[in-house]
Amino acid sequence: MKKNIPVTRSWMPPFDDYCREIEDLWDSRWLTNMGDKHRRLEEALAEYLDVPYVALFTNGHLALETALQALELQGEVLTTPFTFASTTHAIVRCGLTPVFVDIRSDDYTLDAKKLEECITDKTCAIVPVHVYGHLCNYEAIADVAHRYGLKVIYDAAHTFGMKVNGKGVGQLGDVSMFSFHATKVFHTIEGGALTMKDPDLYQKVVRWRNFGLGGPEEIVNPGGNGKMSEFQAVMGLCLLPRVDDEIARRRALVDEYRKQLASVPGVQLSPDRTHVDANGAYFPIVLREYPVSRDELAHILLSEGIVARKYFYPLTSDAVWHGKSLFKDTPVARSVADRVLCLPLFGEMDMEDVERIVSIVRTHGRRHDG
Numbered sequence: 001m002k003k004n005i006p007v008t009r010s011w012m013p014p015f016d017d018y019c020r021e022i023e024d025l026w027d028s029r030w031l032t033n034m035g036d037k038h039r040r041l042e043e044a045l046a047e048y049l050d051v052p053y054v055a056l057f058t059n060g061h062l063a064l065e066t067a068l069q070a071l072e073l074q075g076e077v078l079t080t081p082f083t084f085a086s087t088t089h090a091i092v093r094c095g096l097t098p099v100f101v102d103i104r105s106d107d108y109t110l111d112a113k114k115l116e117e118c119i120t121d122k123t124c125a126i127v128p129v130h131v132y133g134h135l136c137n138y139e140a141i142a143d144v145a146h147r148y149g150l151k152v153i154y155d156a157a158h159t160f161g162m163k164v165n166g167k168g169v170g171q172l173g174d175v176s177m178f179s180f181h182a183t184k185v186f187h188t189i190e191g192g193a194l195t196m197k198d199p200d201l202y203q204k205v206v207r208w209r210n211f212g213l214g215g216p217e218e219i220v221n222p223g224g225n226g227k228m229s230e231f232q233a234v235m236g237l238c239l240l241p242r243v244d245d246e247i248a249r250r251r252a253l254v255d256e257y258r259k260q261l262a263s264v265p266g267v268q269l270s271p272d273r274t275h276v277d278a279n280g281a282y283f284p285i286v287l288r289e290y291p292v293s294r295d296e297l298a299h300i301l302l303s304e305g306i307v308a309r310k311y312f313y314p315l316t317s318d319a320v321w322h323g324k325s326l327f328k329d330t331p332v333a334r335s336v337a338d339r340v341l342c343l344p345l346f347g348e349m350d351m352e353d354v355e356r357i358v359s360i361v362r363t364h365g366r367r368h369d370g
């Protein structure tokens, strides 16, 4: 009986470590509202992520919404449709209008060359996504933002721990959002953070995170509740010292996938990041001139007990809640969304799992016409 392989599997600290770290909460009864665990995790993450300010949140999505609120934006936001629904929904739920810009065909991030043609007098910000941990063309994005006076809010959910020119990736733009959801490289069960350099923005963000309260008797903004609890923060405190090992295991698996899939015709791999500090967040393949369709391959893998996921399909611009005709088409993003498949990847996977998956992809990649 072959074992099933999920697309991902949450990793956990040793049970005793977690129990030891939560024990004093039974004495203090300080369960949430920026307690000691929360403070320690913010400090540890500011150092690990190499960013001046970290504001923790109960999830990444609320962090992104809070960033848009704290920047007091209005109007149109340039963004990518090739992302998780969260990115687009944060924009819409803040009363802003998403304007979808196409992506690059090699690394699937927002195509900065196409930004300017989408700018109007209502444009206020750019929300790019470092999708799968592929860094956006941040220099070109910063250049456009600077020339048109636009804010840049990165969805950095996939780039935990990554560096750009020796600096934390969370220093890019005005603010970056990280997700610490259970399925991400680093997690706090549910959780997320905003990172930024500007101390004033940090103050605004933490106020919007806590109902917009300026003090016990001062209500400043119509803020919501985005606070991370102490139990979530403890999970982060237990996992952070081990995250480099988790990333190393993921990278070794990615290397093995890449080596074995390099010679399979019709399978496009992501640009090789093994020389930079890639974090092994996802392993997407894009099928071009491969004998079977993406959906067929996903089905074949599933019949062998292997779950591969169509991240990201459909495009968020194709969501049923607004109808398809609202937005101008983004043909590159559409083509990638129709052909992409994320193969299983998580630290506890074995090299034999990779071999089993690759052998299926290889077998079905052989043309039956010769």
Ligand SMILES: *Cc1c(COP(=O)(O)O)cnc(C)c1O
Pocket (backbone or CB within 6 Å): 059, 060, 061, 062, 083, 084, 086, 087, 129, 155, 157, 158, 178, 179, 180, 181, 190, 191, 192
């Ligand atoms: C996971 C994810 C989010 C949302 O984060 P949560 O912590 O699950 O709320 C947003 N954007 C992208 C690209 C993600 O992958």
